[in-house]
Amino acid sequence: MQVFLQTVIGGVSLGAVYALVALGFSLVYRTMGLVNFAHGNVVTVGAYLASTFYLSTKLPFALAMVVAIGLTAAIGLVIERVLRPLENRDFDLMLIGTIGFGIVLDALIIMVWGATGRAVPSPVPSAPIELFGLRIRTYDLVVLAIAAAATVLLVLFLSRTKRGAAMQAVAMDHEAATAVGIHVGRSNAIAFMIGAGLAALAGGLVGPLLYVSPALGGALGIKGFAAAILGGFGSIPGAIVGGLAIGILDSFTAGHFQGYSELVTFLVFTVIIMVRPTGVFGERTVNRA
Amino acid sequence: MKQRIAVAGLIGLALWFLPYGLDSYAIHVVNVILIFAILAIGLGLVMGVAGQVNLAQVAFFGVGAYATAILTTHQGLGFWVSAVLAVLATVVVGVVVGTPALRVQSHYLGIVTLGLALAFTNWVTNAEIAGGAEGISAIPAPTLPGIDLSSEYLYYYLELAVFAVVLTFGLFVVRTGLGRRMRAMRDDALAAGALGAEVPVLRMTAFMLASVYGGVAGVLYAGLIRYVAPESFNIANMFLLLGMVIIGGRQSLIGCVIGAVSLALVREALVDHPTIAQVAYGSVVVLVVVFAPTGLAGLPTRIRALLARRRGHQGTAAQLQPFQPYETSPADDTRRTTAILEVEHVSKQFRGLKALDDVSLTVADREIRGIVGPNGSGKTTLFNVISGLYRPTAGRVRFLGRDMTGQAPYRLARAGMSRTFQNLRLFGDLTVEENLLVALDRSRTRQSWRYVLRPISVLRRDRDLHRQAREVLTRYGLTEFAGLAPKALPYGIQRRVEIARAVAAAPTLLLLDEPAAGLNGEEVRQLSEIVRSIRDSGLTVIIIEHNMGLVMSLCEQITVLASGRIIAEGRPDEVARDAAVIEAYLGDSMTADDLPTVPEVTR
Numbered sequence: 001m002q003v004f005l006q007t008v009i010g011g012v013s014l015g016a017v018y019a020l021v022a023l024g025f026s027l028v029y030r031t032m033g034l035v036n037f038a039h040g041n042v043v044t045v046g047a048y049l050a051s052t053f054y055l056s057t058k059l060p061f062a063l064a065m066v067v068a069i070g071l072t073a074a075i076g077l078v079i080e081r082v083l084r085p086l087e088n089r090d091f092d093l094m095l096i097g098t099i100g101f102g103i104v105l106d107a108l109i110i111m112v113w114g115a116t117g118r119a120v121p122s123p124v125p126s127a128p129i130e131l132f133g134l135r136i137r138t139y140d141l142v143v144l145a146i147a148a149a150a151t152v153l154l155v156l157f158l159s160r161t162k163r164g165a166a167m168q169a170v171a172m173d174h175e176a177a178t179a180v181g182i183h184v185g186r187s188n189a190i191a192f193m194i195g196a197g198l199a200a201l202a203g204g205l206v207g208p209l210l211y212v213s214p215a216l217g218g219a220l221g222i223k224g225f226a227a228a229i230l231g232g233f234g235s236i237p238g239a240i241v242g243g244l245a246i247g248i249l250d251s252f253t254a255g256h257f258q259g260y261s262e263l264v265t266f267l268v269f270t271v272i273i274m275v276r277p278t279g280v281f282g283e284r285t286v287n288r289a
Numbered sequence: 290m291k292q293r294i295a296v297a298g299l300i301g302l303a304l305w306f307l308p309y310g311l312d313s314y315a316i317h318v319v320n321v322i323l324i325f326a327i328l329a330i331g332l333g334l335v336m337g338v339a340g341q342v343n344l345a346q347v348a349f350f351g352v353g354a355y356a357t358a359i360l361t362t363h364q365g366l367g368f369w370v371s372a373v374l375a376v377l378a379t380v381v382v383g384v385v386v387g388t389p390a391l392r393v394q395s396h397y398l399g400i401v402t403l404g405l406a407l408a409f410t411n412w413v414t415n416a417e418i419a420g421g422a423e424g425i426s427a428i429p430a431p432t433l434p435g436i437d438l439s440s441e442y443l444y445y446y447l448e449l450a451v452f453a454v455v456l457t458f459g460l461f462v463v464r465t466g467l468g469r470r471m472r473a474m475r476d477d478a479l480a481a482g483a484l485g486a487e488v489p490v491l492r493m494t495a496f497m498l499a500s501v502y503g504g505v506a507g508v509l510y511a512g513l514i515r516y517v518a519p520e521s522f523n524i525a526n527m528f529l530l531l532g533m534v535i536i537g538g539r540q541s542l543i544g545c546v547i548g549a550v551s552l553a554l555v556r557e558a559l560v561d562h563p564t565i566a567q568v569a570y571g572s573v574v575v576l577v578v579v580f581a582p583t584g585l586a587g588l589p590t591r592i593r594a595l596l597a598r599r600r601g602h603q604g605t606a607a608q609l610q611p612f613q614p615y616e617t618s619p620a621d622d623t624r625r626t627t628a629i630l631e632v633e634h635v636s637k638q639f640r641g642l643k644a645l646d647d648v649s650l651t652v653a654d655r656e657i658r659g660i661v662g663p664n665g666s667g668k669t670t671l672f673n674v675i676s677g678l679y680r681p682t683a684g685r686v687r688f689l690g691r692d693m694t695g696q697a698p699y700r701l702a703r704a705g706m707s708r709t710f711q712n713l714r715l716f717g718d719l720t721v722e723e724n725l726l727v728a729l730d731r732s733r734t735r736q737s738w739r740y741v742l743r744p745i746s747v748l749r750r751d752r753d754l755h756r757q758a759r760e761v762l763t764r765y766g767l768t769e770f771a772g773l774a775p776k777a778l779p780y781g782i783q784r785r786v787e788i789a790r791a792v793a794a795a796p797t798l799l800l801l802d803e804p805a806a807g808l809n810g811e812e813v814r815q816l817s818e819i820v821r822s823i824r825d826s827g828l829t830v831i832i833i834e835h836n837m838g839l840v841m842s843l844c845e846q847i848t849v850l851a852s853g854r855i856i857a858e859g860r861p862d863e864v865a866r867d868a869a870v871i872e873a874y875l876g877d878s879m880t881a882d883d884l885p886t887v888p889e890v891t892r
Contacts, residue, residue, distance in 0.1 A: 035396035085579055092342065095396050096535055097578040103528050103571030107564040218524060222407065225400050259415035266404035266411075270389060273401055277393045 006134055007251050013140035013209060015247020016147040020202035021224025022231065022239035023154065024195035030171045030234035031191035032087060037098040038079060039199055040221015041105035046072040046200025047216055048113050051120045051207045061123035069200040075105075076196025080189045087188060088174055109214050117213025143205050150201055154194070155236060167191060171234075219262075223250070226269045232279030242279065304449055308442045316441045320513050322553040323448045324506045329533045329549035330459050330542050331502025337539030338463055339495030340475025342399040344527055345386045348409040349500045351522030352379045353507020358425040358517045359418060368431040368512065375511075376504035383500020390492040394478075406527060414519045424518030431512045438512070448509055455505060459542045461744065462498070465751045466730045467737055471495055472540075473716045473727040480714035483676060484727055484794050485702035490734040525567075529556070532570045536577050537584050540718065544586025551585070607773070609782055610766030612819050615826035628690075629654050629798050629829045630675065635684030637670055637853075644670040645681070646853040652798075652846075657824050658831045659844030659861075663873060667853040668833045669711055672800050675831075676708050677701045689797065703731075707796035709787045711803045711833075715775035721786050722771040725758045728793040758793075765789040765819075781812045785819075792823055799823065801832040805839050817843050841865065849873070 053064035231238025253261035356375035537548020559566035
């Protein structure tokens with residue numbers, strides 16, 4: 001039991017990061033029906049930017065994070081602007097377009113920061129807290145708190161602001177949204193911007209947890225995507241539940257299968273998607289008639 | 290045609306003498322490029338032709354290479370035996386990777402296949418049998434009697450021969466029935482299924498084809514490099530491969546080859562600056578999808594179209610010819626009374642909404658049945674239930690006496706049911722003639738082994754289909770549009786093509802969903818003539834229509850739906866007088882003289 005709980009706790013903080021990545025995917029997907037395959041690379045950019053400002057420029061961790069989020073969000077805007085001609089026309093092509101951006105970002109990361117990674121020290125004291133015989137790292141709590149705050153802010157934005165309502169409208173029916181005077185392109189741009197911002201947040205937070213390297217985003221991206229699907233693509237509670245579930249699954253497979261953990265995670269994920277393509281909270285069918 | 294053969298011959302000749310001008314490094318590069326070209330053809334087949342987003346092509350490549358390596362080094366098998374087993378192993382993996390395609394499509398499929406590709410690299414990096422991160426070295430060179438294949442110059446000719454065979458085979462598949470059906474599925478899986486294309490079998494076939502290409506490329510790679518390691522099959526290479534296919538033009542196999550060759554050459558030129566090369570080809574991929582989605586292969590067509598527009602050619606001068614009626618087949622009185630279609634107490638519930646509520650109707654042989662009703666009364670839902678797109682919540686559908694409730698659309702199509710769609714579902718990237726060919730081709734996808742074992746019979750069948758297609762084109766007066774894309778045609782002609790396509794599938798029962806929507810008066814008159822002739826040739830027709838004039842003059846029996854229920858059924862004159870019908874259409878205070886003729890707004 002002790003081991004079980006400890007494993008769960010070990011997975012929760014990474015799970016929260018996956019949830020943030022999944023939120024970025026989901027937000028873009030629900031607004032424009034597109035899966036951004038460059039999302040993982042955007043996470044890497046965010047992680048490098050945050051760690052650079054934190055380590056090299058010696059900004060406080062929180063400030064480094066904010067600057068990184070702002071810069072990364074701008075990248076999201078660029079991606080959306082370039083692919084805008086394809087919006088609502090050919091999703092397979094758009095998907096490939098985002099892969100193209102992923103390739104470019106991947107190379108740019110190596111050009112700017114080199115192929116080797118860097119370790120980011122934890123910004124809070126590293127001594128773990130003991131609770132009922134379980135060890136909880138303080139930084140894990142920080143990650144959880146920030147992820148929770150970001151989710152609440154996102155939900156408030158979508159439900160309480162005019163801009164957010166407009167995005168919901170575009171998500172439901174982009175033609176009807178155009179008809180009532182909503183600028184669909186701008187709405188998509190904001191979705192992409194927030195998505196990239198969330199990616200940077202995830203990347204910045206994950207820095208002290210994992211080793212920041214060019215390969216970071218690939219793994220995070222695909223796990224975040226798996227989380228989004230698991231919860232039900234486009235659903236915000238789904239992204240959170242899915243993220244935590246994948247994090248915990250990860251932690252278990254790492255314990256039981258060591259090197260093969262990735263293999264097991266992806267096989268489980270494939271089976272889940274076959275059994276229930278719409279995920280836990282998903283409503284829409286995948287193959288729309 | 291002659292020109293093309295001449296060009297192909299010249300290229301062949303150039304390829305034959307190529308090694309004479311190359312040093313040992315250059316020939317190595319050329320050998321690697323050929324392997325990538327084979328891989329790209331496989332990816333083009335599954336992604337460009339069949340429309341299945343497959344990001345595991347590099348894993349197929351890896352399975353082929355690793356299986357060869359393991360079988361030759363650990364099991365001590367000969368190279369060629371190992372090669373055959375390796376390709377078989379790759380096909381097995383291809384089936385596994387393709388299985389998710391039965392449930393999910395597009396980006397979901399992309400991410401699942403990508404995940405499986407990652408799972409593969411994860412496995413080879415850890416598995417002892419695969420040599421872990423170091424990989425497997427000292428793979429024995431393949432041997433052929435009298436030829437030393439450890440020489441890269443001679444290996445080139447082996448690769449060239451394999452390349453020529455697999456390219457020819459790929460082109461053969463694409464240009465004949467199987468490829469046509471795959472392209473139809475890519476453009477519109479729903480319509481392809483309604484025409485009898487076995488969508489699940491087709492998707493698996495596409496993945497199997499791709500895996501064969503991947504396996505063959507893997508075997509060649511193992512024989513060439515004689516060393517395999519995980520990083521040769523990583524995601525970066527997958528994306529490079531994807532770049533080749535996209536830049537070259539995914540829908541054309543030749544394009545895929547051109548993409549593979551040019552991208553590989555660029556990468557070779559920038560071999561000292563791999564990141565710059567990566568930025569370059571990534572940007573080109575983005576630019577291609579935005580500005581030239583058909584890739585390099587599509588450029589000649591685009592340039593020609595542009596030039597034509599510059600010179601002021603406006604559209605085509607093609608003319609619609611009159612429809613030539615079918616020969617009336619003598620009515621068989623014994624069948625006259627048999628029911629073709631029996632819908633028994635069918636209900637269909639969409640969450641809170643009851644779209645169909647206890648609907649029963651029977652359609653007799655050679656009847657023209659009209660189904661009318663206000664917008665949202667459940668007419669199209671009824672069609673979708675009958676043709677198998679929806680499974681009814683309750684009730685049965687019997688077709689030709691057999692219970693077909695909830696059967697897949699392609700099974701119903703094969704049993705003799707054909708339909709058109711309210712919003713037109715022509716295969717956009719196929720020509721008008723190819724649209725008809727898809728419907729005419731009644732062969733089974735399962736019999737695709739013929740492509741390998743009896744290619745001549747496949748060719749002969751295809752020629753036969755083309756002859757039939759020409760007959761259909763002539764009958765419907767569409768001959769001059771045969772080579773055009775449906776999207777380029779006026780709406781009325783597209784409607785006619787869709788009807789011709791539905792009838793070309795040789796159905797017993799034809800379902801027409803608002804065939805007159807958007808047609809002008811003259812076109813409606815022609816439509817009425819066509820439908821009547823189709824019936825006289827021995828078919829039973831059910832027609833959903835808002836154009837009351839057409840329905841009243843054409844149909845023998847009319848069923849009126851309102852809010853998912855049948856409110857009246859009978860001869861046109863009876864129905865038009867029915868109080869419930871008048872109320873449903875116009876409210877209760879008006880007369881039935883001017884029933885609405887406005888077509889439903891197309892969604």
